[in-house]
Amino acid sequence: MQVHQYDVVIVGAGGAGMRAAIESGQRARTAVLTKLYPTRSHTGAAQGGMCAALANVEEDNWEWHTFDTIKGGDYIVDQDAAEVMAKEAINAVLDLEKMGLPFNRTPEGKIDQRRFGGHTRDHGKAAVRRACYAADRTGHMILQTLYQNCVKHNVEFYNEYYVLDLLMVEEEAFREDGTAYMQKRVAGVVSYDLATGELHVFQAKSVIFASGGAGKVFKTTSNAHTLTGDGMGIAFRSGLPLEDMEFFQFHPTGLAGLGILLTEGARGEGAILRNSDGERFMERYAPTIKDLAPRDIVARAMANEVREGRGCGPNKDYVLLDLTHLEPEHIESKLPDITEFARTYLGVEPFTDPVPVYPTAHYAMGGVPTNIETEVLQDNNTTIPGLFAAGEVACVSVHGANRLGTNSLLDINVFGRRAGIAAAEYAKTADFVELPENPEALVTAQLDGLLNSTGTENVAELRKALQEIMDANVQVFRDETSLKGALEVIESLRERYKNVSIQDKGKRFNLDLLEAVELGFLLDLAEVMTTAALHRKESRGGHYREDFPNRDDENFMVHSMSYRDHNATTEGIAGIRMETKPVVFTRYQPMERKY
Amino acid sequence: MSKTSSGTLYRGHEGMWSWVGHRVTGVVIFLYLLVHVLDTALVRVDANAYNAVISTYQTPWMALGETGLVAAILFHAFNGLRLILVDFWKQGTKYQRQMLWGVMILWVVVFAGFAIRHLSLAFGGH
Amino acid sequence: MSVTIPAPRSQRIDPKYKRGPKSRGSFEMLAWLFMRLSGVALIVLIFGHLISNLIVGDGINAISFGFVAGKWADPIWQFWDLAMLWLAMLHGTNGVRTIINDYAEKHSTRAWLKGILYVATIFIVVLGTLVIFTFDPCVAGSTLPQC
Amino acid sequence: MSTELPEPPSKIELKAGVGGGGEIPTFNITLRVRRYLPETTAEAYWEDFKLTMYGTDRVLDALHKVKWDHDGSLSFRRSCAHGICGSDAMRINGRNRLACKTLLKDLDTSKPITVEAIKGLPLEKDLIVDMEPFFQSYREIMPFLISKGHEPTKERYQSVEDRERFDDTTKCILCAACTSSCPVFWTDGQYFGPAAIVNAHRFIFDSRDDAGDMRLEILNDKEGVWRCRTTFNCTEACPRGIQVTKAIAEVKQAILSRTV
C-alpha cells in the first residue's frame, strides 16, 4: 500500500471532474483519480448540446431558462440551484469557447444555437434556440477541450485508479440550538491501481466526487459499461444519504436491444414512431403534438404498445422509428450519427427501412445531495467540510424529476467549476484530517473476500438478472406489485452476491475482480432506487406509478433522502431509512406540467 | 523491458503494400547501383576487362536479372511519382488508391514493352 | 510465480519511447524535399539512360567499351551520367539511411551501419566522378580507332 | 423545424419480417484470441473459443461472452460500446478496428476470427497495452488553444469557413488505432505518430490559435512528420473516418511553406 498526500483529490475525470480540476489545479495541489483514461469518460457520448441563454440568434434570457428547467423537472427542482445554473450558463459556454471548444458558428461568426425539447421563450410561449452545439458531437468536444486544458495546466492524473472507499472520521459537534450531533469530516480516499493491483491511499483536505452515473443498473441503457454508480455507492455505504433516487430518465429512442442513443433531433426532423401494425401510435397518446411529446410521455407510449402486443421484431419487444418518408439528403445532412449508428449496429438502412427503437435508461436525476456550493450534505442541513460532489453523481437538484435535454452538460460545467474552486479554497485554510488506522482495511477485506471466495455464483449472471428485473419492473411503468417484485429479486441477488467468486486471481489488470466490485454498487443502488420508487406514491416526471397516476404536491412535493441504516426498515427493506428534504422555492409556484 | 504484441502480420491495405514494394525496390536498385558503378569504373582501367564484364550482362541469365531490375526501377519510379502527387497535389490523398492502380497499369504496359524488346534482343542474339 | 515483470505504466515510460533531444534545423525536411525533387529528375535521367542503352539500336548487345567511349565523347552524356550518378547515389543513400533509422534500434548498430553506408557512398561517388572526368578512350586494351 | 413536410400516413404496410414474430438468426464462430498472462506464462499464445452469437452482435459482444461465460481472466478495455470513447482498439483479423464497431456478420465467420492487441505499444495483458507513450506524444504537441493578446469578454468570433477548416481532425477520440497501425511507429516507437499529428493539425488550422508555429517546429523534428511514409494504414484504421494522411500532408506543407 502507498500513501499520497494532496490538497485536493478529484474522483472521476469526466466533464465535471476535469472542469473542477482546471480550477483547483491552478489553486492547490490536485490529483485526479479516474478509473478510465480521462478521454474515455462518458461525457464524450453526449450529442445534442449545452444550453445557455446567450441570445446569439434570438431573444432569450437566463430567467426563462430557469423557468424551463424548473417546469421540466416537474417543480421538484431546487429553484436557487436552477437560478445559479441558468445564470452561470452563459459564462460556462463562453469559458469553454475561450478554452478552445470548436462550437458551430452563425454566419456572423458567433456561437450558433439550436432548439431542444422543453426550452422555450418567455415561459413556454414558443421554442427557443438555446442549445450551443458542435455538430452532433458536443459532449465529445467538451470532454476533449477540458482534457486539453488539463494538459495545459499540468493536472496530475492517476489513470485507471478505481476509488473504492471514502475515508471519513466523525466527531461530536453542536448545532446552534445546542443539540449534539456527529459531524463527518473527510480524510481521503482509497483507490485500487488497475495495472498493479495495489492499493493507494490518498490523504486529502478536499475530495470532489465526479464519478458520473449509474445507468448499468438497467439492461437497456445509453450509458457506458463503466457507469456503475461507484460514487453513489461509496457515499451510500459511508452513511451519506442519496437524494431522489427514484427519478431516472428513460430516453424514448434507444436502438432496440442495445440502448445506444438516437438523439431527440430525429423526431424533431420529422421521424415518427410506428408499431407492428405500421400504425403511427403517438396519434392516440398525444393527438396534438404526437411524436414530439415530452420524453417521458413518448417513452411510456412506446412501452405500452409493446406491452399490449403491438411490438415488432422476433420477440415483439420494440417499436419502429420511421424516417423513410424523409428525403435521404435531409437525413444525411441533419442526422449523420443516427444513420451511421443504425447501419453499423443494426444493419438497418434508415432511408428505406424503419429503425427498431425502445426506451433506454439514460440519466440519473438523483444522487449525492449537495448545496449550491457543491458541498455534500450528511443530512438535510449539515454539510461535510471538505467533501464536494458535481455532475451526474450529485443531486443539487437542478433536474428534479426530469432533466431537460442539454441541461446536464451545463450542470457538469457550472457545478464542476464551482466544486473545483470551493475545494481548493477550502484546502487553503483547512488542515489534513488524520487518516484512520488501517485506512485500507475495508477495501482489503472486500477484495480478499472476492479473490479467495470459493463460492459458486457468477458475477455476469447476477448482473444480468438484476438488469433484467430492473428493465422489466422499474422502467417507465411502475406500480406496487412490480416494484415489490423487483425488490424481492434484488434481495435474493444480494444474498447470492455474498457467494460470488471470480476466475482471475492475478494482480495485473484484474477487471474480473472489479466487475464483481461494481456489481456490489449496482445491487445497492438498485435497491435504493426501487425502495425510493415504492415510497413515492405519486407520478412525477420520469417516475410514473400506474397505481398513483397523478402528481401529488400535497404529500410528495419533497425530495427523498435514502440512508443506509442498520436499525431501520423501509417498505419492508431492512437497512434503508427514508427521509425527506424540502424543495427550495424562490419565485415559481408549482403548476401543472403541460406542453 | 516490456514486450510489444507479436502475433500475426498486419494486414494493411494497398498503401502499406505499395510502401513495402517501394522500399524493397529502392534497396535493390541501390545495391545494384553500387555494383554498376564499380563495373563501369573498369572503363578507366582496361577496355578488355570492361568488355568481359559487360558480356556477362549479355548472357540470357543476366538479361533476366536486368529485366527484373528494370521492373523494380519502373515500379519505384511510377510509385515515386504517385507519392509525390500524394504529398503535393490537393486531391492526392483522396485518390491514392486509384493512382496506385494507375501505377500498376502503367507499370505493366511499360514493363511489357521493355521486356519484349529487351528479351528478344538478349535471347535473339546476333 | 516465477516470472518477474516490471510494474507497468504509472508515469514510467519505457526508454524505447523516450524521444531523444530535439533535432536542430530542418535537415529531415530538406532530405524529404530532396527525395522528391531528385526523384523527378531521376525519372528523366534514368529513363533516358535506359532507353539509350537498352532500347534503341541493338540494346544491351551494343554495349561495349566502344559504346561507352562513344557516349562520353559527347559532354551532354557526360553531364547526364554525372548528374544521374550523384542524384541516384544521394537519393539512394538517404533512402537507405531512413531504413537504417527505422530498423536498427540500438544506437551503436545504427552508427555502424550508417558509417558503412556513408563510406560506401563517398567511395562510389568519388570513383564514379573520377571515371567520368578522367575517362581516356585509349586506356589499356582499347581497340578504338583513335588510339 | 426546417423544411415543411407532408404529413406522413398514419398507417403503412410493413415489410414482411419487420412487424413481429420470426427468429433471431444465430451463427457459430470461433474467436481466436492472442492471450498474454504475464503472471502465469512468459509467452503469448493463441486460444480458441467456440461461441454461438446472435444477429447483430459485435466482436465486443463475443469478447464479453468469453469473459462472462467462459474465462473471466480474459482482459480488455471497453466502456461506451458504441465507438465514441476509444477504449477498445484492437487488431481484428489483422487490422486495427474498434471491437464495439465491428459486426461479426461483416466478418468471414467460416474462419476463426483473430483478435490481438494493437501493435507497437508495450503489451501488458491479453488485449491491454500501455497507452502512456501514446498519450505522451499527444501531450508533446501542445494540444490546447494558445492565444496572444487579451482574453475577449465574450466569445471569439470565427467564420463558418474557418471553423470548417479543421473540423475533420476535431473528431479524434484518441483510440490509437492509427498510431499503432503505422509501420514506422512499430519500428522504434519514437515517431510522434499520426494521432499526435492529427491533434496538432486541429490547432494549427484553428484560426483562433496563435501557436501554430511552435507546433510546426515540434513536428519538424527527426521524429516528426517527415517520418511518415504515406502508407495510409492510419487513414484506413481510423474509426472516425478522419483523413489522417491528408492531415499529415497538410502539416508537411505548412512546415515547408513556413521555412521555404
Ligand SMILES: Cc1cc2nc3c(=O)[nH]c(=O)nc-3n(C[C@H](O)[C@H](O)[C@H](O)COP(=O)(O)OP(=O)(O)OC[C@H]3O[C@@H](n4cnc5c(N)ncnc54)[C@H](O)[C@@H]3O)c2cc1C
Ligand atoms: C448517450 C448520451 C447522450 C447524452 N446527451 C446529452 C446532451 O446532449 N446534453 C446534455 O446536457 N447531456 C447529455 N447527456 C448526459 C451527460 O452527458 C452526462 O450526464 C454527463 O456527461 C455526466 O458527466 P460526469 O462528468 O458527471 O460523468 P462522466 O463523464 O460519466 O465521468 C465519470 C468519471 O468518473 C470516473 N469514475 C467512475 N467511477 C469511478 C471510481 N470508482 N473511481 C475512479 N473514477 C471513477 C470515470 O472514470 C469517469 O472519468 C447524455 C448522456 C448520454 C449517455
Ligand code: HEM
Ligand atoms: C526513377 C526515379 C525515382 C523516383 C521517382 C524515386 C522516388 C522516390 C521517392 C519519392 C522516395 C521517397 C519515399 C518516401 O519518402 O516515402 C523514394 C525513396 C527511396 N528511393 Fe527512390 N526514386 C527513384 C529512383 C531511385 C533510385 C535510382 C534508387 C536507388 C539508388 C532509389 C532508392 C530509394 C530508396 C532506398 C528509397 C527509400 C525507401 C524508403 O524509405 O522506404 N530510388 N524514391
Ligand code: SF4
Ligand atoms: S485519428 Fe482516428 S484512429 Fe487515430 S486516435 Fe484519432 S480517432 Fe483514433
Ligand code: F3S
Ligand atoms: S500509417 Fe504511418 S506512415 Fe504515415 S500515412 Fe499513416 S502515419
Ligand code: FES
Ligand atoms: S467501447 Fe468505447 S469505443 Fe469501443
